[in-house]
Amino acid sequence: MMDYLKNNHEDGILGSENLSGVTPHEIKVSEKRLIRKADIRILPILGVLYTICLIDRSNISVARISGLDEDLRLTVGSRASIVLLVFFIGYALLEIPGNMAVKRLGPAIWFSAIAISWGAVTVGIGFVQDWKALAVCRALLGAFEAGLFPGCVYLIGSWYTRYEVQKRLAAFYVLATGISSFGNIFAYGLVQIPNAPFSATTLDSRWRWIYIIEGAVTCVVGMAAYFNIIDFPDSHRNKFLHQREIEILKARLMLDRGKENAEKVTWKHIWTTCKDWKTWAFAYMYMSAAVGSYAFLLSLPLILKDSLQFSTAMAFTLAAPPAIFSAIVAATFSWVADKTRMRGPYVVLQCLIGIVGLCITGFHSEPAPRYIGTFLGEAGVSGMVVTTLAWQNNSVLGDAKRSIASAIMISASAVGGTYSSLVFRQQDAPNYVLGITAVIAVLVGVLVVACSTMFMFRRANKLAARNLKVVEGSDSFMYTI
Numbered sequence: 001m002m003d004y005l006k007n008n009h010e011d012g013i014l015g016s017e018n019l020s021g022v023t024p025h026e027i028k029v030s031e032k033r034l035i036r037k038a039d040i041r042i043l044p045i046l047g048v049l050y051t052i053c054l055i056d057r058s059n060i061s062v063a064r065i066s067g068l069d070e071d072l073r074l075t076v077g078s079r080a081s082i083v084l085l086v087f088f089i090g091y092a093l094l095e096i097p098g099n100m101a102v103k104r105l106g107p108a109i110w111f112s113a114i115a116i117s118w119g120a121v122t123v124g125i126g127f128v129q130d131w132k133a134l135a136v137c138r139a140l141l142g143a144f145e146a147g148l149f150p151g152c153v154y155l156i157g158s159w160y161t162r163y164e165v166q167k168r169l170a171a172f173y174v175l176a177t178g179i180s181s182f183g184n185i186f187a188y189g190l191v192q193i194p195n196a197p198f199s200a201t202t203l204d205s206r207w208r209w210i211y212i213i214e215g216a217v218t219c220v221v222g223m224a225a226y227f228n229i230i231d232f233p234d235s236h237r238n239k240f241l242h243q244r245e246i247e248i249l250k251a252r253l254m255l256d257r258g259k260e261n262a263e264k265v266t267w268k269h270i271w272t273t274c275k276d277w278k279t280w281a282f283a284y285m286y287m288s289a290a291v292g293s294y295a296f297l298l299s300l301p302l303i304l305k306d307s308l309q310f311s312t313a314m315a316f317t318l319a320a321p322p323a324i325f326s327a328i329v330a331a332t333f334s335w336v337a338d339k340t341r342m343r344g345p346y347v348v349l350q351c352l353i354g355i356v357g358l359c360i361t362g363f364h365s366e367p368a369p370r371y372i373g374t375f376l377g378e379a380g381v382s383g384m385v386v387t388t389l390a391w392q393n394n395s396v397l398g399d400a401k402r403s404i405a406s407a408i409m410i411s412a413s414a415v416g417g418t419y420s421s422l423v424f425r426q427q428d429a430p431n432y433v434l435g436i437t438a439v440i441a442v443l444v445g446v447l448v449v450a451c452s453t454m455f456m457f458r459r460a461n462k463l464a465a466r467n468l469k470v471v472e473g474s475d476s477f478m479y480t481i
Contacts, residue, residue, distance in 0.1 A: 027248065034245045038159050038230075041240060043168060045228045046152045047175030049115060052218045053148050054176055055183040056122045057087065057141065058297045059214060062187045062319075063207040065305050065312055071205050072131045075426060083135050084298060084421035090143030092414030096407040098147030099154055100265050103403065106237065107155050108229040110147060115222030118144035122215030126208040142414075150410040154403050157393045158232050159249075161256040162480065163341050166390030170334030173386050174327040181323030184301065187214070188316035269400040279405050281453050282392040283412035285347060288442040289388060290416030292354055292381030295439050296322070299424045299432060300374060306430030308367045322374045326382040329353075333383050334390070343391035343480050344454040347384055351446045354380020358443075362436035384446070394480040395457070397472035416442075457481050 060083070064074065074080045102110045118141050125137045156168050190213055191206040231237045233249055241249065273279055300322070305315035337346045357376025364370050392409055396402045419442070424435035457479035463469035464478060471477045 030244055030248050031252065034241065034248055035160075035164070037240060037245070039168070039171075041228075041230045042156060042159060043171050043175065045225060046111075046156070047172050047179075048221060049111060049148060049225055050152060050172065050176035051179045051183075052115070052214075052221055053118070053145055054180040054297070055214060056118060056218055057145060058180075059183065059187060059210050060084070060138070061298050061301045062184050062316060063210050065301055065315055066187075066191045066207040066210070067205060068207045071207065072128070072134055074131055078426070079131050080426045081421050081424075083131060083138055085418045086135050086139040087142035088414040088417040088421070090139055091146045091417070092411045094143055094146035095150050095411035095414070096270070096404060099150050099403045099407040101147060102151040102154065103232070103265065106231050106235070107151065108226050108231065110151060111229055112222050112226035114144045114147045115225060116219050119215050119218030119222055122211050122218055124211075124215075126210075126212035126215065146414075150407045153389055153393070153406050153410065155232065157402060157406070158399070161252060162394045163338055165393050166334045166338045166343075166386065169389050169393075170331050170386045173382075173389075174331045174334075177323055177330075177382060178327035181320040181327070183214075184316045184319045188313060190214075265400045265403055269398075270404055273401050273404040273408065276405075278392075278395060278453070279408055281449050282388060282395075282405070283409045284449050285388045285446050286385065286392070286409045287412035287416040287419075288351075288446045289381050289384035290413035291420050291442050292358070292377065292439050293385060294417045294420040295424060295435060296374065296378045296381070298420065299435070300378075303361075303430065303432060304371075307432070308370060318371065322378040323382075325375045326379040329379040330383040330386050334386055337387060337390065341480065343387055343394065344450055344457070345481075346387050347391065347450045348447060350380045350383040350387060351443050351450065352380070354384065355440055355443050356380075358436050358440050362431075362433055362440075381443075391480060395472075397474055397477050454481050 060068070064080070069075050069080070074083060098110075098114075105113075121137055121140045121144060125134060125141075128134045128137060152172065153169065156172060157165055160168055187210045190209045193206060193209045230240065233253065238246075301315045301319050304310045304318050305312060310318060333346050333350060337343055354377050357373045357378070357380055360373025361370050361377055362373075364373065389406075389409075392405060393402065396405050420435070420439070423438035424432050428434050458481055460469055460471055461478050461481075464471045471479060
């Protein structure tokens with residue numbers, strides 16, 4: 001079967017009118033070179049950008065165990081939850097406009113501009129003198145970061161065929177989560193700098209250096225990104241491909257998706273996408289994965305220090321290994337999922353792994369098993385992020401619809417982040433049993449939604465095979481189970 005698909009793929013590319021006279025061997029060599037060039041020009045720089053994005057949004061967790069809570073009195077009432085959740089307001093509202101902007105302005109201009117902007121805001125957080133100013137800066141941070149992740153997913157998805165994309169999304173995501181896990185260790189080094197002289201209090205203010213220095217690094221990376229990020233496949237600004245490679249790229253994407261490239265996003269596309277049940281099924285699965293991811297991202301250092309009784313230095317350090325482990329597991333699942341051309345079963349399996357890990361962390365009495373549970377919990381929810389992204393990307397036909405569906409799905413992660421911020425309450429510290437239970441509850445919902453989606457997709461494919469149904473408006477398209 002795989003040989004048949006491979007031969008059919010090569011025959012389809014050779015059938016392009018702009019590639020007449022090119023031999024199958026030349027097609028194969030050029031296609032491999034094209035994919036290698038795209039990998040090198042897309043994945044590393046986007047991975048670096050998303051790394052600093054994750055670090056800048058989550059460094060509040062390590063700042064809180066480094067004096068931020070005491071300096072700005074975040075322990076009073078619900079101030080900590082408010083500061084965490086305001087980030088997700090702009091993040092949720094600006095996802096779709098962000099994907100419209102990246103197509104209009106181009107990835108290089110858009111990603112560079114927003115990275116410099118949120119970098120400047122991060123530097124500004126290092127100078128705030130009360131919790132209200134911190135909340136305003138966190139809201140701005142969310143608004144500027146909103147345009148990065150959906151834009152990256154959109155750009156990666158536009159360059160690769162359906163069964164190449166999950167490995168690439170995993171490489172991009174794993175690179176970011178793996179490197180960002182060392183951000184806590186870097187932050188621990190920064191808080192060794194003496195107290196900031198511009199603090200309005202005499203309390204420990206070394207947390208300020210985390211924001212000032214990491215924000216400055218973000219601005220530098222944002223400037224460099226402008227010169228390194230490539231455009232969408234249909235753009236004339238891509239000068240790194242030869243003409244034959246451009247024609248092969250167009251032919252292979254046409255063969256995989258049909259005539260759907262370079263569509264302009266319109267309100268009609270937005271309405272059509274919003275009416276599709278699949279949009280909301282994937283949004284719920286992604287939101288639930290985000291609930292778990294943000295729970296670990298924003299609360300793990302606090303749990304390690306206050307609940308498991310590790311020192312501040314150990315809390316910084318021990319937050320990294322679960323993230324590294326989750327990156328390795330996500331990469332492994334992604335390779336297998338692309339190899340088997342399946343998505344749903346892996347969402348279910350990763351969800352179960354996450355539930356088991358969270359149960360151990362939340363309800364076991366001994367510190368060592370609870371820490372081991374964080375490895376399983378973070379591996380499960382982080383892996384779900386990548387697999388759900390790829391599943392949604394594989395199940396939508398049309399460039400405009402894919403852009404909107406991706407933005408809606410990633411906007412749902414802001415709902416997940418808000419949910420996570422609200423259920424991990426200061427009054428439930430240090431064990432946060434309510435918060436962990438709330439995460440488990442939404443993951444149980446994922447099991448129901450994922451199984452239902454697989455059933456509906458399998459049924460639609462069977463009808464399409466018997467010419468009783470047209471899937472996504474195309475006679476040749478089938479859903480990925």
